[in-house]
Amino acid sequence: MVEASSDTAPTPSQSKSLLKRLAGPSSAKAGLTNDQSDINRIIAEASKGSKYYENEKKKDKELTERIKRLLQTQNTAMKEADxxxxxxxxSHxxxxxxxxxxxSQIIVHIDADAFFANCELLYNPDLKGKPFGVGKGVLTTASYEARKFxxxxxxxxxxxxxxxxxxxLxxxxxxxYSDMSKKVMAILARYDPDMLVASCDEAYLNITEYCEQHNVTAEECxxxxxxxxxxxxxLTVSAGIxxxxxxAKICSDKNKPNGQFHLPFNSQAIKDFMVDLPVRKVPxxxxxxxxxxxxxxxxxxxxxxxxxxxxxxxxxEFGLRFMLQTYMGIASNVVRPYSREERxxxxxxxxxxxxxxxDKILQxxxxxxxxxxxxxxxTGWAGRTVxxxxxxxDYQVFTRAKSFERWITKKVDLFATGKELLLPELPLKIRLIGLRVTKLKDLKLSTDSGIKRYFSGPTEQTSPRKKRKISSENNQDVDYNWQDCILLDGDEEDCKTLEDELLSLTKPASPRASAAPEGAVPTHESKPVSAKAAGKKRSIESQISCPLCGKELNTNDNQKVNAHIDFCLSREAIQEADGQLPDAKAKSKSQANAWSWFLDPKTKPRSKGK
DNA sequence: GCGGATCAC
DNA sequence: TATGGTGATCCGC
Incomplete structure (x- = not known):
């Protein structure tokens, strides 16, 4: 049933997600104000009837249908699967x-507070305490006073x-912002010359070595x-340790603005921290x-x-491995500068x-x-695909691509290709045009750039001539990727389906330590051995004890670990069937309890009403 | 290789 | 009065 032009009174169930959607992505990630629903209502009110609104409504509906299909899939799978x-x-x-x-590594995420807004404040102190936003049609930042609204x-x-x-406004x-960013980053680099500049207002540092050498705690540092x-x-910055x-990134949000949060470094504390964390907070x-x-x-x-x-x-749909890592608070601890090759x-x-x-479109x-x-x-790039x-x-987005044997660098080629791809689609009413080049070749490669980079350090971004445009509070440069960090073996394949998971358990556990510079495996070992890394102990615990019988297991021999766990599992099942276990309920339940010493910090998932 | 979708900032 | 730009990844085909 199509709801009859919901412009007056939207269906409650659907409008809830739509209202949230209209409020924009950042409303959910940041801390909420007292009455977000009132705010959402005003936003929806103002948006109503616009093409943008209609498109958002359409997308919301499509997502609702997708979820419906998802639940059906879940339903049948639950019936059929073992x-x-x-x-x-x-459990494995x-x-x-x-x-x-x-x-073993102390990772810090630094995040500047309302960066663009606070930069503007320096140039115009009269704005202090006033609600203001930075940006013309769309805001890139809002001052904290404005955020209250x-x-x-x-x-x-x-x-x-x-x-x-x-x-x-x-x-x-x-x-x-670019100037201020450089100043801030230069200071941070004193604490980790290999830090990762994630955007103009964010950086990751590994301060393990700094703390050791200067004999300070992470908090002090x-x-x-x-x-x-x-x-x-x-400028003030917030930090997560x-x-x-x-x-670290999640923690840097905890005491924002102008604060820091230190998460204890033991497994249990991490799980306690994760258990009540809304999934939306996870990058x-x-x-x-x-x-x-x-x-x-x-x-x-x-x-x-x-x-x-x-x-x-x-x-x-979800990526089991990623989800489990998230639950456990496990992710990459590799911090190294962005390199051109990664582009x-x-x-x-x-x-x-x-x-x-x-003609106007073509112009x-x-x-x-x-x-x-x-x-x-x-910036010195050529590419093979345009x-x-x-x-x-109506805000629908399309892409059309074409690949070449030769390297594309010139405007004439870019324009001609774009034209060739666009003309067959016309006539259309268009509100945005873009071109992107992929399959890149680094034209600065065998030049002096290697030496330049060596001397310039991590704060030096790309071209020294003209600064790269900063289009919003946030900027270029790659980051995230927690997923492929902990994969057992990084070679091409996904390692994501259940079958793969099972297979992976029989593969050698050693995550191809020093080999393959392909970079796909940013576990800590893959970090290039620098003077810095050499001093650090790579204390991956190769010993764990079996959650069932307590026996020490050598995790380097996955096969034996699995054999042992399988053995314990089956023994557990038998005892259970015989009623020997005190808490012998459904098998699944009991199994969950068996792991709970390290998996299930609080048996009650959603009871805490904070 | 291509196109759509999702995500971050 | 009318909702951005840059870059990455994943999936399905």
Missing amino acids: LAQVESTV VLIELESLRDT GVRSGMAAFIAKKLCPELI LSIHPQR VSEMRRIVQEETK APNRML GIGRVLERMLESIGVTTCGDIFTHRVSIALLDK KSIGAERTFHPLADK KLEEVAEELENDMTE TLKYKLD
Whole structure:
């Protein structure tokens, strides 16, 4: 049934997710204000009837249908699968993951507070205490005063004005932010010359060595770091201290703004931390995955364990391994500078007032092609595949691509290819045109860049000439990737389906330590051996004890570990059947309890009403 | 290799 | 009065 033009009174069930969707991605990730639903209502009110709104409604509906199919899949799978077997497999994976846990490195995530807004404050101190936003059509940042009204980054300016009529709107000054970013990063680099600059306002550091050498605790080190940043730049930053990047990032949000949070480095504390954490806080879990997880009863990371069988059965949709890692708070602890080789694409795109005229559209395309050529020339890239992107009047997005044998660098080629891809699609009413080049070749490779990079250090971004554009509060550079960090063997294959999980258990456990510079395995061992790394103890616990009988197991011999665990599992099952175990309920239940000493921190998943 | 979708910032 | 830009990844085909 199609709901009759819900413009007046949307169906409650569907409008809930739609209202949230309209509020934008950042409203959910950041801390909520008192009455988010009121704010969401105002936003929806202001959006109503627009093409943007209609498109969001359509996407929301499609997601609802997708979830419906998902639940059907789950239903049939639950009937047909051997649930005990699935659960056992999950248990194996959990054991294996626990054995890979590495808490030997102190990772810090630094996140500047309302970066663009606070930069503007330096240039215009009168704004202090006032609600303001940075950006023209769409806000890149909102001051903390503005946030109290529900104003968020990514929000359309006219909507923000509705939420906060007093709101002051500033235009963006990329140069200012770039300069400040460099200052901040230069300070941070004193604590880890190999730090990862994740964006213009975020960085990851490994301060293990610094703390050892200067005989300070992590907390002291980070306090000092933050104090010096504030002294030297007048900007405040927040920090998270944890044994891996995912946790550090989540922690940096905990005491924002101008605060830090230190997560204890033991397995149990980490699991206690994760159990009540909303899945949406986890990097990589966005609005869609959040809703899909919610549909199977998972809203916190603790719920992942409760619903692990469902997640395993829906591995394709959720990624079992990623979910289990998340539940356990396991992720990569590798921190190293961004390198040019890692770049995969370069592109440019522009939004404009919707155009239907062919020549005017082509003119936009040409402008984009020119921009892209300039960027490619300055940064030294060529590529073999050109992808055209266009967004229609109604916000639908399409891409069309073409590959070549030769290297593309010039505007004429970019334009001609874009034109060739676009013309067959016309006539259309278009509001955005973009071009992107992939299959890159590094034109700066065998030049002097190697030496330059050696001397310039991690804060030096790309071209020394012209700064790269900063299009929003956040910027270029890669980051995330927690997933492929803990894979058992990184070679090509996914290692994601259940079958693969089972297979992987029989493969050698050693994660191909020093081999293969392909980079796909950023576990701690793959870090290039530097003077720094050499001093560190790589204390991956190669010993764990069996959760059932307590026997010490050597995790380097996976086959033996599995044989032993299988043995204990079956023994447990037999005892249970004989009623020898005190808590002999359903087999699955008992098995869960058997692992609970390290898996199930609080047996009650969702009871805590904080 | 291509196109759609999702995600981060 | 009318919702951004850059880059990455994954899936299905």
